[in-house]
Amino acid sequence: MTTESITAPSPDGRFDLPTVLREARGLIKGSKRTVFVLGLLGVLVHLGLAAIESYTTPDGRAGTGPDLVWLTVSSLIVLPVTIAVTAVALRRAAGRPVSDRILLEYIGHYPGFAVIALLPVLFLSIAGQLPTILVVIVLIVLGSMFGFAGYYMLDRDLSPFAAMRASLQLFFVNFRRLLLFWLVSAVLTIVSLLTLGIGFIWVAPFLTIAHGLMYAHAAGLQRFAPEERPA
Helix, strand or coil: CCHHHHHCCCCCCCCCHHHHHHHHHHCCCCCHHHHHHHHHHHHHHHHHHHHHHHHHCCCCCCCCHHHHHHHHHHHHHCHHHHHHHHHHHHHHHCCCCCCCCHHHHCHHHHHHHHHHHCHHHHHHHHHCCCCHHHHHHHHHHHHHHCCCHHHHHHHHCCCHHHHHHHHHHHHHHCHHHHHHHHHHHHHHHHHHHHCCCCCHHHHHHHHHHHHHHHHHHHHCCCCCCCCCCCC
């Protein structure tokens, strides 16, 4: 991987998926522990909130009142982990080290990430009685369309709405490549589940870094660009 390939945007705004996957595999080392800690923290937060919700609202109906409140609360509470994972993807894409301290390094971007995190809540509040499968599909599509917005906010300090517009453009330009990536992700997730979750120790950082590399190759890194070393 050359520095130029991740600091200058691709002429057509596209990334090469085989190149991204190959480079991500080589960048896993040095990130497994941090990604594992962040993932474990996120799971524990969600489990704790789910337990509190089931205790306080045992008769809550899906997609209504209490559920939307808890979805909002859980989204906002776990948001620092989301920001940290986004930063890990960018730093490793640039070949830079990461540590558990990254959880607090970029917390100043919390308000911008909160705007995007509440998009699913907004959708669920107006989804009404749509079939569950349709709701899930729409949420997955929304996550994919705006999945690069966090990178734009951290790397370019864009506003949430400008970052979402940029993410949307990158999504449509690379739609077929992203579809193939999600298929690869699904296969690796199934394999990890078959190993009783042990496989996630490698799969989670691999997918995290690969997603960051997609942004790096397509849009080019700015604030997260590799540090130049003196000759």
